[in-house]
Amino acid sequence: MKVSKEHTTFEITTNLLDSIQLHIEAQNDTRLQDQLNELHYADIAEILDELNLDQATYIIKLLDSETTSDVLSELEDDVREKVLENLSPKEIAEEVKELDTDDAADLLSELSPERKKKVIAQIDDKDLVADIQELLEYDENTAGGLMAKELVKVYETWTVAGCLRKIRAQAKNVKRVHSIYVVDKEDKLIGRLSLKDLLIAKNETKITDIYIPKVDYVHVNDDDEDVAKLMAKYDLEAVPVVDDSKTLLGRITIDDIVDVIIEEAEKDYQLAAGITQDVDAEDSIFALTRARLPWLFLGLIGGVGAAVIMGTFDTIIEDFPLILLFTPLIAAMAGNVGVQSSAIIVQGLANDDIKGSINNRLFKEMLLAALNGIILALVLFGFVWAWQQDMQTALAVSVSLVVVIIVAGIVGTFIPLFLHKRGIDPAIATGPFITTSNDIFGILIYFIIAKFILNI
């Protein structure tokens, strides 16, 4: 285990950072190049994230653009933005030329319209400019926003030998050849061919005799999450992208999809925890506050709402203060059940795994909540009775618990389904939103039932 760890995973040490900073100060370029050329671009990007802007820019200008273009793509957004500001349009154009078209378009899309124009003016390759400008048109959350123009495409009329010759030429621009896409004379996608098939086939064979007409593809306007689902389900490593007339426009590779899957999972996780925007532990206190405070305000409003509701039941407050001791319990249980049931629905919706009608779903959750609620209520009843020897309070608390859990389960199930129907991301429902509304509902129900059972 140790053996491989040392070789495969890279970790930034203070030593490494210090030595790089010293080399930069001393303008010890050869040593710096030797040190950095040993590293993967993703690791250099991690180092640059740790350096100050001048140091990062120094390294970007020092290394060749083949390396730095990839480094730029891997940098954290805010660092990249600042480094790019330090580069001239000509320097940025050099980086862009080295990148795959999808990464090039991503990089350009972060510049101001003016700078974007200036950078594009510095690129002399007309085809590249056309490709990038096409990609810049697509929404970043669609297949078009993810795809690259680089792909290997052959015409059905070619032979294997001819194919191999042409592929050798095309493949120089394509980092990884996954599939070879077969098109008709109008450039419409009609099938695919694996490199392996081509290797095994005889030279004189015609493509039309060996290609596989069954090919998964996506439309350029498809949602990126749908593309991710498709590729994950069918274990695809690349998928061609077509337009309305099935003309082959580009391809999406699985590494970009892995990023989409990870980002989506992180977003849902943060939303469930009451954090908006994409923040991480290393962000500034200001950024973190901006992501967290709105949800806490929601919680505050919920708490104030609960207090106001309780305030209206003055006979309970005066004569049965014991009831008040259990409000945190009721609120907490309502929140927990709501979060559980909404999380299951949110995940089911994400996996297209929710079958049957909303009513069936609500009925099932009701049964489930009732079962859980009754078990918990029996325990609670026993405890309150043993603690306070007060039958009425014990009854009020435990009956309320059952009802509150059922209502919380139904609310937790209904809200994400409702949001989904309305085209809103149901992930925002889990977490503070459900917790807060269930706190208020729960306490209201509790006090109404208590008032009834206590006969006041």
Added chain:
Amino acid sequence: MKVSKEHTTFEITTNLLDSIQLHIEAQNDTRLQDQLNELHYADIAEILDELNLDQATYIIKLLDSETTSDVLSELEDDVREKVLENLSPKEIAEEVKELDTDDAADLLSELSPERKKKVIAQIDDKDLVADIQELLEYDENTAGGLMAKELVKVYETWTVAGCLRKIRAQAKNVKRVHSIYVVDKEDKLIGRLSLKDLLIAKNETKITDIYIPKVDYVHVNDDDEDVAKLMAKYDLEAVPVVDDSKTLLGRITIDDIVDVIIEEAEKDYQLAAGITQDVDAEDSIFALTRARLPWLFLGLIGGVGAAVIMGTFDTIIEDFPLILLFTPLIAAMAGNVGVQSSAIIVQGLANDDIKGSINNRLFKEMLLAALNGIILALVLFGFVWAWQQDMQTALAVSVSLVVVIIVAGIVGTFIPLFLHKRGIDPAIATGPFITTSNDIFGILIYFIIAKFILNI
């Protein structure tokens, strides 16, 4: 958009299920085969998940084992287990032979030791048996548990032309050729070669002159999540697996890693929502109860604890019942802040993104919580004063809110870091665990501060 949707994404309709069920009843095998052969194995698996056991077994026995072996791999665990029980060892052996070694081992590992032996006895290919038995030895959450034995490997001494010949032979057993691994005469991994490089190179070139010595690899005992991180970071589509002496044992492909990433994200999400075990919306009420009830019990204990704590402050209950109206607010805010801060830490740990000491981290969270707390407390103070015209209560509630938020933030930061240090998955900390402990802490702090400010 519509165009592609119809072609690429498959959806089970009642019509389709009905027609399949009718064909099964009528034993209309040809029609059934025609209908199913049109579909991807992942789609057939989805259909089988919806059928009853006899119907599912009927289809498995009907289709050829090349298709059904893949279908079996894609089935939901409980369905697969039952279908396998309906097949003879000989029938299972037929399926196993068609699968890649990693999927074959996964399938066999689900059988009882006795049946496993019987199935293996039915496989006549000695090499395959040896490969599968090797894979069965590895822990399922390690690189060894994920890897397949199928790979394309060449010796450094070969020429390109010789290589292509041998690869053509090897490649027949490998569904997708990602990289060609280059080994020395002792089968130790020394580099890699892309198929593309091989295609571009001249026939007489020696492998030793063109291979890339820089190759990412993992150790057979590495944790599967570490493999996922490595492959995601370096955009790898396949990674070779080696043992202590760097002997090449197998390879892991990105499609298996995508599954690891999705499963891990789902597990963390469910844990944050207070759901243990891998359940989904379609599971039985009993399974869902088993996954949800333990966390609700934890919440119940927390609520009872809070009630008992409040019960000891009898002077507050009797003389200042107004204080009791804000316990749900204090508890909710403590819970929300705790979940937020723990979620950020859990995600940071998952991404290896937590730098600096625990003390620095706690100090930062303290500042952040204090900032959020003071803003929220000012709002709350204004509200309580306006509502009740009671300076002391307003002061008690808002001062408590600041302190409670700070403590909740520190607890939420500390617990996952502590669990991580102890080698426990910090993801269990977010959700009910943090919420419950923060409820109790929060209410205790609130009552102590209230007692102090109210001078009792």
